[in-house]
Amino acid sequence: MAHTNQLAVTPLNPTIGAVVSGIDLRDDHSDSVISDVRAALLTHQVLFFENQSLNARRQRDFAARFGELHTHPLYPGDDAVPEIMLLDNHAGNPTDNDHWHTDVTFLERPAMGGLLYARELPTSGGDTLWSSMTAAYKALSAPMRGFLDGLSAVHDFAHAFPPEGLAGAAAGRERYEAARAEHPPVIHPVVRTHPETGEPGLFVNSVFTARIKGLRREESAAVLAFLYAHIQKAEFCVRWRWSPGSLAFWDNRCTQHYAVNDYLPQRRVMTRATIFGEKPFFRAAG
Numbered sequence: 001m002a003h004t005n006q007l008a009v010t011p012l013n014p015t016i017g018a019v020v021s022g023i024d025l026r027d028d029h030s031d032s033v034i035s036d037v038r039a040a041l042l043t044h045q046v047l048f049f050e051n052q053s054l055n056a057r058r059q060r061d062f063a064a065r066f067g068e069l070h071t072h073p074l075y076p077g078d079d080a081v082p083e084i085m086l087l088d089n090h091a092g093n094p095t096d097n098d099h100w101h102t103d104v105t106f107l108e109r110p111a112m113g114g115l116l117y118a119r120e121l122p123t124s125g126g127d128t129l130w131s132s133m134t135a136a137y138k139a140l141s142a143p144m145r146g147f148l149d150g151l152s153a154v155h156d157f158a159h160a161f162p163p164e165g166l167a168g169a170a171a172g173r174e175r176y177e178a179a180r181a182e183h184p185p186v187i188h189p190v191v192r193t194h195p196e197t198g199e200p201g202l203f204v205n206s207v208f209t210a211r212i213k214g215l216r217r218e219e220s221a222a223v224l225a226f227l228y229a230h231i232q233k234a235e236f237c238v239r240w241r242w243s244p245g246s247l248a249f250w251d252n253r254c255t256q257h258y259a260v261n262d263y264l265p266q267r268r269v270m271t272r273a274t275i276f277g278e279k280p281f282f283r284a285a286g
Contacts, residue, residue, distance in 0.1 A: 007033070009040045009047075016132040016255070017238030018044035025052050025062045025247065034065045037249075041113070042197055046130045046250035046257075048240060054117055054247070056081040056271060063115045063273035070104060070111060070274040073179035074161060078271065085272045087116075091265035098261035100131065100232060101207035103252050103274060106157040106183050111252040112277030118242045122266035127241050129258045130250055133201035135236045136227075137191060148223075149200075149282065151190040156210040157183035187213065189282035194254055201254045202227060203280055231256055253277055 006022045020040060023033070041047055054062075056078040063069060069083040078084040089095040103111045116128070137145065158180055163173070190212060192203040204212070206228045212220040240248060250257065252275075 007036050007040070009044070011044060012048075012238050015135050015236060015238075016045045016130060017048070017240070018046075019048045019050065021050070023049065025049060025054060026058045029062075029065070038066065041249060041251050045132055045134075045255050046238065046240075046248060049247045049249070050243065050245070052117070052245045052247050054245075056084040059115065059117055059247075059271060059273055060084055063113075063275055067112055067275040067277070070107070070276050072104075072274070073182065074176065083273060085274065087270040087272060088267070089264075089269075090267040094264060095259055095261050095268075097259040099207050100228065100256045100258045101160075101205045102133075102203070102256050105155045105188060105203070105205060105208040106160065106186060107276075108186050109276050109279050110155075110188070112275045113250060113252050114275070115247060115249045115273045117247045117271050118244055119271060120267055120269035121242055121244055122263035122268055125260065125263035125266075126268045127239055127260045128248065129237050129239045129260065130248075131231050131233075131236045131256050131258075133203065133231065133254045133256060134194070134197075134199045136231045136233070137200055137202050139233070139236070140230070145191075145200075148190050148202075149284065151215075152187050152213045153190050153204050154185050154210045154213060155188055155208045156185040157208075158185075159210040160207045185210065188280045191282055192253065192280040193283040195278050195281075197254075198283070199254070200282070202231060204228075205256055253280075 008021045009018050011018045018040060060081050060083050071077060071082050072085050075085045077086060103114050163176055188203055190204055191200050193200055204224060204227055209224060212223060
């Protein structure tokens with residue numbers, strides 16, 4: 001366990017994930033405390049805070065200490081705090097997040113991080129897993145890393161949100177078409193450099209990545225399928241069992257996550273704040 005000011009940071013495994021105690025997220029924290037949280041995030045990639053009592057405004061205010069907040073173009077938000085996205089899943093509204101993914105990579109500036117807060121939980125199930133993309137990249141062979149380092153991929157809003165999908169249908173045709181027009185496909189490196197740690201990590205995901213540029217369609221599909229299977233290795237992952245009032249804060253630039261869909265027809269209500277990040281880049285060695 002490491003201590004930073006009043007914070008206690010307890011790693012959950014050697015690769016990814018730590019529980020942070022000694023902090024009430026409702027408080028107006030000093031810049032020093034925020035800096036300590038950011039440092040812990042860079043080290044552990046996803047942080048977990050337990051026994052918090054947050055309304056939407058407090059969740060937004062804490063998230064905003066780390067950067068500008070994104071408002072999702074399709075998912076519903078809190079009526080008074082639109083930056084806080086509502087994920088209310090039950091038998092009548094099943095989840096569409098049960099795929100490994102990195103959030104909103106259809107943006108030119110994908111998210112720096114996300115903060116997910118548990119408001120209502122099923123009696124069991126509904127866990128979330130995170131995987132380290134830096135660990136997944138390092139575990140590849142040197143020839144495979146060299147091959148991937150020079151590639152770029154297309155990330156497409158419509159690939160993730162087809163008009164007949166759950167999110168598109170719930171948003172309504174007019175809102176969906178406006179969101180699709182506002183978010184044309186973008187190009188990101190297959191391996192991005194973390195802007196704060198300088199570490200390389202995989203940056204393709206099954207939800208938003210449509211194809212790898214420069215490869216034949218069947219070649220792209222084969223490479224992506226290999227990478228999507230590779231990132232799920234247990235050695236790269238942490239699994240979090242939610243309790244009411246717990247919050248996860250992950251570095252979206254170097255992780256993917258998966259919401260386990262095993263609790264229906266029970267209800268699971270979560271709220272998320274999403275922090276804008278930087279335009280991804282790859283910095284070649286030397």
